Amino acid sequence: MTILVVGATGMTGHPLVEQLLGRGHKVRVVVRSIDKLSAQARAHPNLTILEAAILDLSDTALLDLVKDCNAVVSCLGHVINFKGLFGDPKKLCTDATQRLCKAIQSNGGLEPTKFILMNSVGVKNPDCREKRTWVERGLLALLRATLPPHLDNEAAAEMLHANIGQTNPAIEWSSVRPDTLINGPVSSYELKTSPVTGIFSGRPTTRANVAHFMVALIENAQLWDEWKFKMPVIMNATQTL
């Protein structure tokens, strides 16, 4: 399959590209700096690299990028420093999602393209009655008021949910919601429709597991049917002693 990954130089983008290449897929990436990709990935014959900031690309360039892609995955996230959190582009994830979806729709392939958005457990699934405690609601209101990236994650998920919807002939989507991201190898993990232990439980998820789930969504039609148009919450499985 052919897959476009944006945010490929990030902590989740890295294992995602590695796993996709390891499974024989053709991978396209748009990166701000080629040097941030591993030497192994850079030398891989199945990797096509475009060095640019995704939002600087013209609509025509985006059309070329998504052409013939079976899936597009966004692992974009704001860099955790003052400029990344409070500077432009404040709507990095939303604008990239919106423009990539527009390009996919303009191309209009025979089969719908899978769009997988890396999102956050702090973003509510409007289709589920996800209950939040007063403490969680207070903390989220604080995040919304002080941290633009949280609003961006909410708006990107809403873009897919409301604007693309479930009957778009060109795009099917899934918004993957990890809790606290950690580094570590692929291990067993759980998938839930909604958070089970509260949204600030600190139940960790390795980035490699998030990547693993995204690859499985792309490859496995049954898994895709289970999670398309949903916002799966992914958590590492609890250890039993």
Ligand SMILES: NC(=O)c1ccc[n+]([C@@H]2O[C@H](COP(=O)([O-])OP(=O)(O)OC[C@H]3O[C@@H](n4cnc5c(N)ncnc54)[C@H](OP(=O)(O)O)[C@@H]3O)[C@@H](O)[C@H]2O)c1
């Ligand atoms: N941290 C957590 O515990 C947690 C939990 C749940 C969900 N999330 C969400 O998961 C997502 C990704 O997390 P991560 O840890 O894998 O992210 P990350 O390591 O910070 O990677 C972010 C990616 O976005 C790219 N990027 C940032 N600003 C950009 C810009 N202006 N233009 C183009 N590309 C840009 C980065 O490119 P460069 O390498 O060029 O900077 C990098 O490839 C985020 O949306 C985050 O909100 C995080």
